[in-house]
Amino acid sequence: MPLKKMLLSAALLGLFAVLGTALVAFTYENTRERIAQNERDNLLQSLHALIPPELHDNDPVADRIEVSDSALLGSRMPQQVYRARKNGSPVALALTAVAPDGYSGDINLLIAINHDGTLAGVRVTGHHETPGLGDRIEVARTDWVLGFSGRSLANPAPEKWKVKKDGGVFDQFTGATVTPRAVVGAVRNALLYYQEHQDQLFGYAPDAAAPAAPAPEQPGEGKPMTPENTHG
Amino acid sequence: MADKTLGQIAGDGLWSNNVAFVQILGLCPLLAVTSSVVNGLGLGLATLLTLVLSNVTVSAIRNIIRPDIRIPVFVLLIAAIVTAIELAMNAWFHELHTILGIFIPLIVTNCSILGRAEAFASKNNIGRSFVDGLTMGLGFAAALVLLGAMREVLGSGTLFDQAHLMFGEAARALTVTVFADYKGFLLAVLPPGAFIGLGLLIALKNVIDQRRVRAPQPAPAAAGELAAE
Secondary structure, eight states, X not given: OHHHHHHHHHHHHHHHHHHHHHHHHHHHHHHHHHHHHHHHHHHHXXXXXXXXXXXXXXXXXXXXXXXXXTTTSSEEEEEEEEEEEETTEEEEEEEEEEEEEETTEEEEEEEEEETTSOEEEEEEEEOOXXXXXXXXXXTTTOSGGGGGTTXXXXXXXXXXXXXXXXXXXXXXXXXXXXXXXXXXXXXXHHHHHHHHHHHHHHHSOOOSSOOSSOOOOOTTSSSOSSOSOTTO | XXXXXXXXXXXXXXXXXXXXXXXXXXXHHHHHHTXXXXXXXXXXXXXXXXXXXXXXXXXXXXXXXXXXXXXXXXXHHHHHHHHHHHHHHHHHOHHHHHHHTTTHHHHHTOHHHHHHHHHTGGGSOHHHHHHHHHHHHHHHHHHHHHHHHHHHHHHXXXXXXXXXXXXXXXXXXXXXXXXXXXXXXXXXXXXXXXXXXXXXXXXXXXXXXXXXXXXXXXXXXXXXXXXXX
């Protein structure tokens, strides 16, 4: 009987849809916290690689604000700023930024800037560059990105913040100029952003719920420097 | 379909019906990630795991699935398995996931998984499907590693570069610099190099197969054929 057969098939298909969804949902529920924890640990680890833990006594992951500046930070999405302080005075901050002009789209960066405007370090946190060529910006592959440490807008002068091919001081890779050019440009822009907004960046109270743009709040007002519900 | 021995199933998977070289399946991930040995091995291992799990699952349910809905059911199961593997890996093998993570969604695009489910696992018992998934996966992984090695040597002049990403710091010593001061051969690293490399490897396999056919048949095989007649 065709109708009966059809109904049976439909029921079986539905059953397997439920089973498949249940499998994914079950795995998701059981891994969600571990994955979130892993990602937090990773973030903290990268922050500590750039800003040594002995230089500050707060929790930069907690002392976070969100900012947005599509021109200088490369994305219309809000970017994170993690602030490191010692005895309440600013030491350094690490901000996420995007180099929108990579060879294959966005290159995500974590840029740490000391309070005096020198770079504490730069790391690439995500990209889609050509394997074997553009991926040499990863610290796991070459030391290229370490060359930013200690640089600032005065070292080299802003017009020299380019790859060598464009008349600047930074090395490009054989066969890949677009990728390093994009990263150099993004780091320079982040330094410019820092120069313009330095006081606000350290001044704002940490975001709990994270508005899209920094709200002009009084520093320290109401909220403690390291709120307890930080990992929400 | 004549019942094959487990040895024949393994021979099919590893050589005579190799996923990459004979079935020419799974080319999208194959060509995309084989720019180095380590990348090839990473995708190969992840695909192997998926093939084994999907083959065993499909084989286990083969008797309750009606033929008219088998394809959507297989697709559902494979998608669920791949997603679950990715989540579990992210949770318990986070280091490995940061390296392989980008390959895992690519596995869904690998039609060899569905191909094996449909052509083999839906018609064979769990043990045989397991062997089929395992050897097909190993054959695919071997193809990925071979192509990766070829492109890495030609393109960058190294072998096992970045091995520490997968096997830890101790594996850093595995890296072999084949040509010192190599300038790099860009074509081999870029996608055209993948197509040319795969073409050369398939040609090589065909040459080997032809040589074996032309060589005088060993006596036991000939006797076996006579007996079959």
